[in-house]
Amino acid sequence: MPDHDPSRDGEGGARGDSGTERDLERGKGLDSDGFIAREGSLGRVGAPFAPLVDDARQRVADTYGPRLHSVYLYGSVPRGTARPGRSDLDLLIALHPEGPIPGHDSTVPAEPSDADRAAAHALGAALDASYDVIDGAGILLYTAGRLLSGRERFDLGWFVACLCTPLDGEDLAARLPRYRPDSLLARETNGSLELRLPRWRRQNAAAGDPAERARLSRAYARHLVRTAFTLVMPRWGGWTSDLERSAEIFARYYPQRGDQLRAAAAVARVPVTDPAVLQEYADDLGPWLAAEYTRLHGRKSWPES
Known part of the structure; x- marks a missing residue:
């Protein structure tokens, strides 16, 4: 071609x-x-998905407890375009770091641990198994520090500020700039x-x-x-x-x-x-x-x- x-x-x-x-x-x-205007809102979540979203909020809080900074929806569910039984549930979870990490470069935000990621995988699988209204559940997991870092300002930061809908916790978008296309x-x-x-x-x-x-x-x-x-x-x-x-x-x-x-x-x-x-x-x-x-x-x- x-x-x-x-x-x-x-x-x-x-x-x-x-x-x-x-x-x-x-x-x-x-x-x-x-x-760029933030796409999606909780008001656009379709009625078939509302119980799932409420349950997801609670399960995330139960899974990470005080480590949880905030959780967001993204994708078709908060945009109001999800199709029951065909669409998946997409979540982004921001964690507080566990604390100072020996030998860790403080200029680079710490990443979630292997145990954190295993918990996210198990959570996604459990949500998928519990609700026929979705065909899979995906979870992105980061520390709040990484999402706010300078190197992520126009990548993950933009993603949170423009494509993610706050579900629980402090909205990181308030600490990020606005973005032009x-x-x-x-x-x-x-x-x-x-x-x-x-x-x-x-x-x-x-x-x-x-x-x-x-x-x-x-x-x-x-x-x-x-x-x-x-x-x-x-x-x-x-x-x-x-x-x-x-x-x-x-x-x-x-x-x-x-x-x-x-x-x-x-x-x-x-x-x-x-x-x-x-x-x-x-x-x-x-x-x-x-x-x-x-x-x-x-x-x-x-x-x-």
Whole structure:
């Protein structure tokens, strides 16, 4: 597939009629001052999910006790788009550190312990087993210090401030800045795709089980569509978490890759087991997207290891 010609930025268009164009321009997720508005709220949680959310709040508090700083919902449940029996529950938990760690560099916030992470895994499994309304539960676990640290200001900090809905405890967003959909945010959120690709290739080579290939296809597709959107986010001038809309916005600026992104958005919703799709993501779309990202926004200041 021919790659994007940089000299033609902005000349292509997403497929569809003028109605599609109007849909892409409607609701850019910004407040009146041009900052990204926090998406989601407890008021948007659908009635089928309300008992689950209340139980999750209590179980998190019981699990971590005084170590708990705060807990947040993110994803489709607080956005009000979750589908009973199809969507998962996503939680982010912030912990107080256990205390001074001998030999620990105080400039780098301490991480949760292995026991903390095991407890989170068990909690997610228990919630999933207890409620048919969800198809899985995922928990992100960090210390509050890391979420507030300078190196995470435009990555995890932005994630908490803009994409997470407070469920219990002090809202860390009050101690974080507001964020614009600019190149700095693009770089620091998704500017390390190239470092993931070798791992994807190793995982592809080892993925003999169809269920594992399906899991990988969904994870890769989600990451690629979100990265493709943030590639063009500063030019579009807004924020969305909707993957189909993200693909259409991307296609406006890179029509040569538009169908590929639309297909990836479909895989993010309904995963596939075809090894050729995994290879396409790791060896074609992924490398192209990583190179274009670096060209436009540079590399992430603190890339994941």
